[in-house]
Amino acid sequence: MPEPRRIPCLVHEFQDYPTTLAALLDDLDAPRVLKRRRRVIIKPNLVNASPFPVTTHPDMVRALAEYVRRHTKARIILAEGCGDACLDTGQIFADLGYAALAEELDLELVDLNQAPLTRRKNPECRFFPDIYLPKAAMSGLLISVAVLKRHSLAQVTLTMKNMLGLLPPSRYQRGGSWKKSALHADMQRSIYELNRYRAPDLAIIDASVGLAEYHLGGATCSPPVNKLVAGFDPVAVDALGAGLLGLDWRSIDHIRMAHGQLGLAEAPISPSP
Numbered sequence: 001m002p003e004p005r006r007i008p009c010l011v012h013e014f015q016d017y018p019t020t021l022a023a024l025l026d027d028l029d030a031p032r033v034l035k036r037r038r039r040v041i042i043k044p045n046l047v048n049a050s051p052f053p054v055t056t057h058p059d060m061v062r063a064l065a066e067y068v069r070r071h072t073k074a075r076i077i078l079a080e081g082c083g084d085a086c087l088d089t090g091q092i093f094a095d096l097g098y099a100a101l102a103e104e105l106d107l108e109l110v111d112l113n114q115a116p117l118t119r120r121k122n123p124e125c126r127f128f129p130d131i132y133l134p135k136a137a138m139s140g141l142l143i144s145v146a147v148l149k150r151h152s153l154a155q156v157t158l159t160m161k162n163m164l165g166l167l168p169p170s171r172y173q174r175g176g177s178w179k180k181s182a183l184h185a186d187m188q189r190s191i192y193e194l195n196r197y198r199a200p201d202l203a204i205i206d207a208s209v210g211l212a213e214y215h216l217g218g219a220t221c222s223p224p225v226n227k228l229v230a231g232f233d234p235v236a237v238d239a240l241g242a243g244l245l246g247l248d249w250r251s252i253d254h255i256r257m258a259h260g261q262l263g264l265a266e267a268p269i270s271p272s273p
Contacts, residue, residue: 009231014208017063024230031071039140041077045162048084049095053209056145058097081112081165085177110136125193132171144200148207149215153187155252157215158241159203159234160195188253203237205229235263
């Protein structure tokens with residue numbers, strides 16, 4: 001018997017992380033997906049050591065890890081490769097409370113900036129005809145836990161851009177103040193092509209607040225967006241996220257390029273019940 005067709009994307013009004021996230025993932029039928037997994041990788045956005053809403057709130061990751069553990073015996077890995085040129089990921093894990101969280105919940109912490117690499121090739125990609133990615137992120141169910149933010153180069157930083165944390169500085173730092181600075185040559189295409197190699201299997205955006213101007217600070221959305229978004233189609237999730245920031249997904253090149261290739265930006269989206 002064929003599997004039931006998955007709902008690509010859902011959005012719920014935010015109450016608190018445990019309540020809203022559980023309801024959202026239940027409505028997506030996530031337990032059915034989780035129960036078959038042996039390995040789950042949670043990838044937050046920890047670009048630097050700034051607290052939420054610049055980075056993913058540890059309470060969101062706590063709620064997600066506890067939800068995953070209720071529905072599967074899979075090993076849970078918390079993985080990130082920070083972008084800050086002056087800090088390492090381990091320091092950011094400690095500063096933002098993730099090291100303590102991992103110890104409490106028995107999660108495996110992985111610094112993707114230092115992890116062993118695998119090389120992949122795709123001649124259809126112009127920016128990344130070949131690419132180096134951490135082996136730790138290439139197998140298992142990969143969950144992107146992004147924050148709703150505008151971005152100075154990418155226009156938005158949502159679930160697909162969150163995958164840039166996979167790229168190792170040993171290969172993709174070209175000076176400047178960011179560990180992945182080689183991507184500045186063509187940020188939009190680099191996001192799209194990276195996701196051709198490794199897109200998230202489940203995408204979550206914390207839109208409880210939202211950064212309205214800039215991904216590293218600035219004004220928050222007023223009023224707060226007060227939503228959580230999730231889905232199995234990262235393109236649909238990011239198109240919805242762009243809309244929550246008042247942007248048309250068609251104006252954002254990496255979402256436009258991904259539409260029809262990695263997912264459907266105009267896939268049917270179900271609102272809060």
